[in-house]
């Protein structure tokens with residue numbers, strides 16, 4: 001079997017069109033465009049790439065982008081004060097604080113300061129609680145993007161065995177909750193998991209989000225499984241700069257029924273779901289009906 005390559009960029013482009021189409025009516029009703037604020041503290045390389053493409057996309061889609069790039073020495077009090085100012089700014093519908101933050105800042109304290117209605121990254125405990133208890137709320141961009149791709153690829157996911165490798169608050173945990181909500185039987189794996197290969201071999205759906213390049217080997221993949229590769233590791237291979245996923249892609253191609261490439265799979269979805277969440281938050285805050293765009 002040779003796997004189908006899941007084109008995250010193509011799906012994201014389609015979602016972009018559906019997002020853009022909502023903006024004229026929003027502007028007619030509110031007199032403004034949806035706005036997204038991103039805060040980056042210091043110079044984490046992954047976050048810098050993300051912030052750049054995000055600002056460009058936000059403007060491309062006809063929304064307002066507010067970028068706050070702060071020095072690594074920024075204090076927690078100052079950062080929380082910025083978040084509070086953005087909470088109070090009606091032009092801002094979404095607030096994203098790039099993680100990780102420098103060690104002297106308590107990430108939870110900053111995330112808790114975000115108005116949950118503007119929490120487009122789904123990181124606030126209120127958002128996490130809503131996801132776990134099945135109430136409507138904003139859901140972390142990367143896992144929601146993965147779910148969109150899986151639903152597009154497989155349709156109903158009921159009864160499928162899924163494994164998520166990674167348990168971060170940003171990716172792994174919300175991914176597991178979304179799959180559970182879609183009626184999968186979910187295994188959550190992490191760095192202390194024993195016999196990971198055997199657990200992966202049981203899965204119809206594999207979501208790899210460990211950040212360990214190539215750790216998921218081809219012979220771990222059940223023939224016909226669907227593979228979503230979230231991992232992005234920067235490396236130099238044969239003198240060329242490369243972005244590597246968590247899955248041994250060449251080997252997985254011979255076993256899986258479908259797989260996301262890195263780059264061009266989950267990454268473009270993360271950016272577009274951020275736009276999606278911003279438009280949803282804007283409608284919610286303006287008292288307009290809830291949008292369903294996927």
Ligand SMILES: NC(=O)C1=CN([C@@H]2O[C@H](COP(=O)(O)OP(=O)(O)OC[C@H]3O[C@@H](n4cnc5c(N)ncnc54)[C@H](OP(=O)(O)O)[C@@H]3O)[C@@H](O)[C@H]2O)C=CC1
Pocket residue numbers: 046142165166167168169170171172189190191192193196209210211212215230231232233266267268270271
């Ligand atoms: N494409 C995209 O849009 C995005 C990509 N990413 C990428 O996804 C990856 C994960 O991101 P994030 O969740 O933020 O990372 P974290 O570092 O916060 O979490 C990594 C998780 O993987 C687990 N893990 C690490 N090594 C292993 C291992 N050998 N076996 C099993 N589990 C392991 C860790 O376990 P433990 O909890 O026990 O330490 C942890 O739960 C990174 O490569 C990141 O760059 C992230 C966000 C968006």
Ligand SMILES: Nc1nc(=O)c2c([nH]1)NC[C@@H]1CN(c3ccc(C(=O)N[C@@H](CCC(=O)O)C(=O)O)cc3)C=[N+]21
Pocket residue numbers: 046047049050053096097098099100121141142170232243262263264265266267268270271
């Ligand atoms: N609060 C917060 N939310 C995040 O969602 C968040 C974060 N912090 N910190 C950093 C990670 C990383 N991340 C990526 C987003 C897009 C690509 C992406 O677009 N990747 C492209 C390739 C880009 C390239 O060529 O380097 C792709 O996979 O095709 C990658 C990684 C979001 N993150």
Ligand SMILES: [Mg+2]
Pocket residue numbers: 100101102103104105106107
């Ligand atoms: Mg920290």
